[in-house]
Amino acid sequence: MQDRNHLARVSTTHQVNIIENGLIDIPMLQILKPDGSLHEQAVEPDISEQTARKIYDTMEYTRVLDERMIGAQRQGRISFYLASTGEEAAVVASAAALSDQDMIMSQYREQGALAYRGYTTQQFMNQMFSNEKDPNKGRQMPIHYGDKELNFMTISSPLGTQIPQASGYAYGQKMAGKDAITICYFGEGAASEGDFHAGLNMAAVLHCPVIFFCRNNGYAISTPAEEQFAGDGIASRGLGYGVKTIRVDGNDPLAVFAATQHARKLALDEKCPVLIEAMTYRLAAHSTSDDPTGYRSRDEEDKWRAKDPILRMAKWMKQKGWFDEEANKKLIESSRQAVLSALKEAEKVAINPIEDIVNDVYSEVPWHLQEQLENLKSHIRLYPQMYPKTSGRVK
Amino acid sequence: MAKMNLLQAINSALITAMEQDKRVMVFGEDVGHFGGVFRATSNLQQKFGRDRCFNTPLTEQGIIGFANGLASQGSVPVAEIQFGDYIFPAFDQIVNETAKFRYRSGGQFSCGTLTIRTPYGGGIAGGHYHSQSPEAFFAHIPGMKIVIPRNPYQAKGLLLASIRDDNPVLFMEPKRLYRASVSDVPEDDYELPLGKADIVEEGSDITLVGWGAQIEVLQKAAEMALEDGVSCEIIDLRSILPWDAEAVVDSVRKTGRLLVNHEAPQTGGFASEIAATVQEKCFLYLEAPIARVCGLDTPYPLAHEKEYMPDQYKTYEAIKRTMNY
Ligand SMILES: Cc1ncc(C[n+]2csc(CCOP(=O)(O)OP(=O)(O)O)c2C)c(N)n1
Numbered sequence: 177m178q179d180r181n182h183l184a185r186v187s188t189t190h191q192v193n194i195i196e197n198g199l200i201d202i203p204m205l206q207i208l209k210p211d212g213s214l215h216e217q218a219v220e221p222d223i224s225e226q227t228a229r230k231i232y233d234t235m236e237y238t239r240v241l242d243e244r245m246i247g248a249q250r251q252g253r254i255s256f257y258l259a260s261t262g263e264e265a266a267v268v269a270s271a272a273a274l275s276d277q278d279m280i281m282s283q284y285r286e287q288g289a290l291a292y293r294g295y296t297t298q299q300f301m302n303q304m305f306s307n308e309k310d311p312n313k314g315r316q317m318p319i320h321y322g323d324k325e326l327n328f329m330t331i332s333s334p335l336g337t338q339i340p341q342a343s344g345y346a347y348g349q350k351m352a353g354k355d356a357i358t359i360c361y362f363g364e365g366a367a368s369e370g371d372f373h374a375g376l377n378m379a380a381v382l383h384c385p386v387i388f389f390c391r392n393n394g395y396a397i398s399t400p401a402e403e404q405f406a407g408d409g410i411a412s413r414g415l416g417y418g419v420k421t422i423r424v425d426g427n428d429p430l431a432v433f434a435a436t437q438h439a440r441k442l443a444l445d446e447k448c449p450v451l452i453e454a455m456t457y458r459l460a461a462h463s464t465s466d467d468p469t470g471y472r473s474r475d476e477e478d479k480w481r482a483k484d485p486i487l488r489m490a491k492w493m494k495q496k497g498w499f500d501e502e503a504n505k506k507l508i509e510s511s512r513q514a515v516l517s518a519l520k521e522a523e524k525v526a527i528n529p530i531e532d533i534v535n536d537v538y539s540e541v542p543w544h545l546q547e548q549l550e551n552l553k554s555h556i557r558l559y560p561q562m563y564p565k566t567s568g569r570v571k
Numbered sequence: 572m573a574k575m576n577l578l579q580a581i582n583s584a585l586i587t588a589m590e591q592d593k594r595v596m597v598f599g600e601d602v603g604h605f606g607g608v609f610r611a612t613s614n615l616q617q618k619f620g621r622d623r624c625f626n627t628p629l630t631e632q633g634i635i636g637f638a639n640g641l642a643s644q645g646s647v648p649v650a651e652i653q654f655g656d657y658i659f660p661a662f663d664q665i666v667n668e669t670a671k672f673r674y675r676s677g678g679q680f681s682c683g684t685l686t687i688r689t690p691y692g693g694g695i696a697g698g699h700y701h702s703q704s705p706e707a708f709f710a711h712i713p714g715m716k717i718v719i720p721r722n723p724y725q726a727k728g729l730l731l732a733s734i735r736d737d738n739p740v741l742f743m744e745p746k747r748l749y750r751a752s753v754s755d756v757p758e759d760d761y762e763l764p765l766g767k768a769d770i771v772e773e774g775s776d777i778t779l780v781g782w783g784a785q786i787e788v789l790q791k792a793a794e795m796a797l798e799d800g801v802s803c804e805i806i807d808l809r810s811i812l813p814w815d816a817e818a819v820v821d822s823v824r825k826t827g828r829l830l831v832n833h834e835a836p837q838t839g840g841f842a843s844e845i846a847a848t849v850q851e852k853c854f855l856y857l858e859a860p861i862a863r864v865c866g867l868d869t870p871y872p873l874a875h876e877k878e879y880m881p882d883q884y885k886t887y888e889a890i891k892r893t894m895n896y
Contacts, residue, residue: 255696306873306874307874313874314872314873314874314875315698315699315870315872315873315874316698316699316700316873317696317697317698317700317701317873320698332700333656333698333700333701334656334657334659334660334700335629335657336660365628365629366629368628368629368630368633369629369630369631369632369660370630370632370633370660371660396600396601396629397600397601397605397608398601398604398605398608398626399600399601399603399605399626399628399629403603403625403626403628404628404629405628465608466608470605471604471605527874527875528874528875530875530878532875533867533869533872533875533878533879534867534869537868537869537870544838544868545867545868545869548837548867548868552867552878555884555885555888556878558884558888559884562877562882562884563877563878565874565877566875566878
C-alpha cells in the first residue's frame with residue numbers, strides 16, 4: 177500500500193497565526209477599459225474579428241430579446257421572464273470561448289449562451305409559450321430552455337442542483353475520452369446551496385474537466401451580496417476546495433473570453449475543475465415578478481449602467497475598425513422584428529395533446545398512469561368546455 | 572376586527588408572536604428588509620430589528636439546520652422556505668433532525684419551538700417547481716405537526732398556535748389564496764387548536780374531506796351536487812398530522828360515504844391514509860367505496876395544469892359515482 181501523508185503540504189508556524197480573508201488576494205482580471213482601450217500590460221486575447229462580432233451581435237440580440245419579452249409579459253402574453261441585462265458579457269463571452277461539443281449547464285439567466293450556440297428566436301418563443309413545439313412539451317415555466325443538439329442541458333428551477341451534476345457529466349466526458357468539457361453557470365446566491373459545496377469538492381477530488389462559472393451579480397432576488405457571503409466573494413471557496421480559480425470583470429467581454437479560454441484549456445489538458453468568478457451586476461429586476469425599487473436605489477443601478485458591457489465592447493470594436501454603426505442599427509431592428517413575428521407564430525401553436533401529461537414520467541407509461549389518463553379523457557369528454565385547450569383533440 | 576387577506580393575516584400573526592415573546596425570530600431567503608417574495612414578513616425587520624428578522628444565505632439546508640440549532644437552544648424560530656418545492660434541499664434536516672431531536676435524546680433536547688412556514692400548491696401557472704404539495708412526505712415522519720389553513724382567519728389563529736406549540740410544526744400556506752380574498756380577522760391575539768378539524772358545512776349524504784385551497788373546490792362541487800338533491804358534509808382537516816380522525820369517522824358513520832380531495836399525486840398521498848383509517852373504523856357503515864379525487868401520479872405540469880387539478884367537476888362526478896354506487 178502507498179504511504180499517505182496528508183501533512184505533506186502543510187507548513188508550520190510557532191506563533192498563533194490567523195489567516196484572514198483579504199490576506200489571500202484574488203485580483204480581478206480586466207483587459208478592456210470603459211473607453212474601449214486596453215489596460216496597460218493587458219494582452220488582447222486571441223480573438224478573430226468574426227468571433228468578436230458574433231459575441232457583440234449575440235449580446236445585442238439578447239438585450240433585444242429581454243426587452244421584448246419583458247414587454248410581452250407585461251401584456252400578459254407570457255407568464256414570466258428573466259432578463260440578463262448587464263450580464264451579457266459574462267455569459268456570451270464565456271460561451272464563445274467554448275467548443276460546441278462542451279456541455280452547458282445553466283441556471284436560468286444564460287439565454288445569451290444558448291443564442292450564441294444558435295438557438296433560434298422561434299425556439300426561444302416556443303419554449304416560452306409552452307406550446308406543442310417546445311421540446312419540454314410545455315411542462316416547465318418560461319425560460320427553462322434545453323436543447324440536446326446544442327449540448328445545452330434542460331434547466332431545472334431548484335437552485336444549485338446542476339453544480340454537482342456538472343461534475344458528474346464532466347467525469348463521464350473524461351471517461352468516454354471526449355475532447356470536451358462541461359461549463360456550469362450559477363449565481364452567487366446559488367453558491368450558498370449545499371450542492372455547490374458538494375459539487376466543487378467532488379470535481380476537485382475526482383479530477384473533473386468542468387468550469388464552474390459564477391455570475392456574481394450582487395443580488396439574489398432582494399438579498400444583496402453582503403448578506404449572502406461574508407468573505408470577498410465566491411473565488412476564495414474554489415481555493416478552499418483545491419480548485420484552480422480566476423476572478424474576472426464580468427462586464428469586460430475580452431477578460432471573460434480570455435479567462436474562459438484559459439480555463440477550458442486547463443480543464444481539458446489537466447483534467448481538472450476551474451472556478452471562474454465573474455464580477456458583474458444584475459441591472460434588470462430579478463424577474464418579471466420582482467420589483468427592485470423595494471430594495472435598492474436608482475443611483476446604484478445608474479452607476480452600473482455606466483459600465484454597460486455592450487457599450488464597452490462597441491468602443492473597442494470601433495477602435496479596431498470592426499464596428500459598423502449602420503449595420504448594427506439594422507441588426508437591432510431586424511432582431512426586434514424577428515422576435516415579434518416569432519412571438520406571434522408561437523402564440524398560434526396549440527399546447528400538447530393530453531397524452532403528454534403522462535408521457536416521459538417513465539420510459540413507458542405504466543398501467544396506473546394509463547388508467548389515470550383514460551379517466552381524465554372520459555372526464556374531458558364530459559366537460560369539454562372546461563378544458564378548452566385540450567378537449568378539441570380528445571375524441 | 573380588520574379585513575385581511577391571507578398574507579396580511581400571517582403578517583399579523585408574526586407581529587403578535589414577536590411582540591409577545593422576545594425569543595421569536597423570523598428568517599429565510601429575502602425575508603428581511605424586502606419582507607419575503609410574497610411579502611408575508613413585511614415590516615417585521617423595521618419593527619423588531621435585524622437581529623430578529625433577517626435574510627439568510629440561499630440555502631434551505633442551512634436555514635433548517637440553523638433553525639434546529641436555534642430551537643434546541645430555546646429560541647423560537649419561524650423559518651420560511653420560499654416555496655414548498657424548495658423544501659427538499661432541507662429534507663434531511665427536517666426528517667432526520669427536526670422531527671427526531673426529542674425522541675433520540677430521550678426528551679433532553681428538542682426542536683419543539685420551531686415553525687417552518689412555506690407556500691405550497693398549484694393553480695398559479697407556476698409549473699412543476701412552483702406548485703407541488705409535499706405534505707404527504709412529511710406526514711410519513713413521526714415527530715412533527717403539519718398544519719394548513721384555508722382562509723385568513725384560520726391562518727392567523729393556526730400560525731399563532733403553531734409557533735407556541737411544543738412540537739416542531741410545518742405550516743403550509745396555500746399560495747393561490749394569498750391574495751384571493753379578504754375576510755374578518757381579529758387584530759388581537761387568538762389561537763385555533765391544532766389537530767382539530769373544522770366542519771365547514773353539515774350534510775347527510777356524503778362526507779367530503781380536504782384542506783387548504785381545495786376546500787373551495789369541495790364547496791363548489793357540493794353546490795353542484797345539491798342541485799341533484801345530494802347533501803354534502805364538508806370537513807376541513809386543518810391539521811394533516813395529527814389529523815382529526817374522530818371528526819371524519821363520526822361524519823362517515825352519519826353519511827355512509829367519503830370522498831377525499833387533495834392536489835398532491837394520488838399514490839401515497841394523504842388521502843390513502845384517511846381512506847385506510849376510515850375503512851378500518853367504519854367498514855360496516857360504508858355504502859360505497861371511498862373516493863379519492865387527487866392530482867395525477869405525474870410531476871405537476873404547466874400547460875396541462877387545468878387538466879391536472881382535482882377541480883370541482885372531477886369532484887362532482889366522483890360524488891355522483893359514489894352516490895350511485
Ligand atoms: C432551491 C431553491 N431555493 C429557492 C429558489 C427561489 N429562487 C429563485 S431565483 C433565486 C435567487 C437566485 O440568485 P442567484 O443565484 O444569485 O442568481 P441571480 O438571480 O442573481 O442571477 C431564488 C431564491 C429556487 N429556485 N431554488
